[in-house]
Amino acid sequence: MLYGVFSDVHSNLEALSAVLEFFGEADVEAYVCCGDLVGYGGDPNECLDLVRALPNLSIISGNHDLAAVGRLELDWFNQYARAAVMWTQARLRPENRLYLESLSARLDAEKFTLAHGTPRNPPEEYLLSPGQFRENAPLVRTWPLFVGHSHMPLLFRFAQGSADKVETYFLADREEILPRTPEGASGPVALNPGSVGQPRDQDRRAACALYDSTRGTFRVFRLPYDVSGAQAKIRAAGLPEYLALRLDYGQ
Numbered sequence: 001m002l003y004g005v006f007s008d009v010h011s012n013l014e015a016l017s018a019v020l021e022f023f024g025e026a027d028v029e030a031y032v033c034c035g036d037l038v039g040y041g042g043d044p045n046e047c048l049d050l051v052r053a054l055p056n057l058s059i060i061s062g063n064h065d066l067a068a069v070g071r072l073e074l075d076w077f078n079q080y081a082r083a084a085v086m087w088t089q090a091r092l093r094p095e096n097r098l099y100l101e102s103l104s105a106r107l108d109a110e111k112f113t114l115a116h117g118t119p120r121n122p123p124e125e126y127l128l129s130p131g132q133f134r135e136n137a138p139l140v141r142t143w144p145l146f147v148g149h150s151h152m153p154l155l156f157r158f159a160q161g162s163a164d165k166v167e168t169y170f171l172a173d174r175e176e177i178l179p180r181t182p183e184g185a186s187g188p189v190a191l192n193p194g195s196v197g198q199p200r201d202q203d204r205r206a207a208c209a210l211y212d213s214t215r216g217t218f219r220v221f222r223l224p225y226d227v228s229g230a231q232a233k234i235r236a237a238g239l240p241e242y243l244a245l246r247l248d249y250g251q
Ligand SMILES: [Fe+2]
Pocket: 008, 010, 036, 062, 064, 149, 150, 151
């Protein structure tokens, strides 16, 4: 099965359109979304409409999705994120609000696990260190674990033959990673496809990934998109200028 894996769209319609076009050309058979559909950008409803229409979609909520429907305290957010959450709250169409309310923060599927941040604290903890991977691993029943939240394309896994030493990789554009064990099963591995709508690794291109569950490969792809179009929407909405500027630099 070929999965299109994506996360942290953040209401960036221009970036999401580029990613979905790429997934279409790759003939993906199913979709995995690791949360944060809304927040920061100017097109929350348009992005929700596109994602809701995807077939064979496994999806969870992120911290911005929860805040947009009043399920996470705004104190948690910095001033820019808070402004965008409040702007989004006021504009979500009823059907899109209901959809966000229907999502769980963690999904234990038959062939993988989804958590926005980490399995032990899905909406809030960033999976960024080997120690966090080690501590969260016992909470995962089915590997691979797909995460988002950090907006960085990353891989964590135990070193071969070790149940303690953790390897961490930054996943470069088109680099093919084999998360399987030599026996062919998916071993403990956490995979982050990066962010569609607000990359934070100094590469402004949209990030997404293809996961081939038959071959056991995971590849991140970086896609150019209409950044100035997305910035114009943020400015027209009266959202903080910083949210537009950061898209230029990928941070
Ligand atoms: Fe996010």
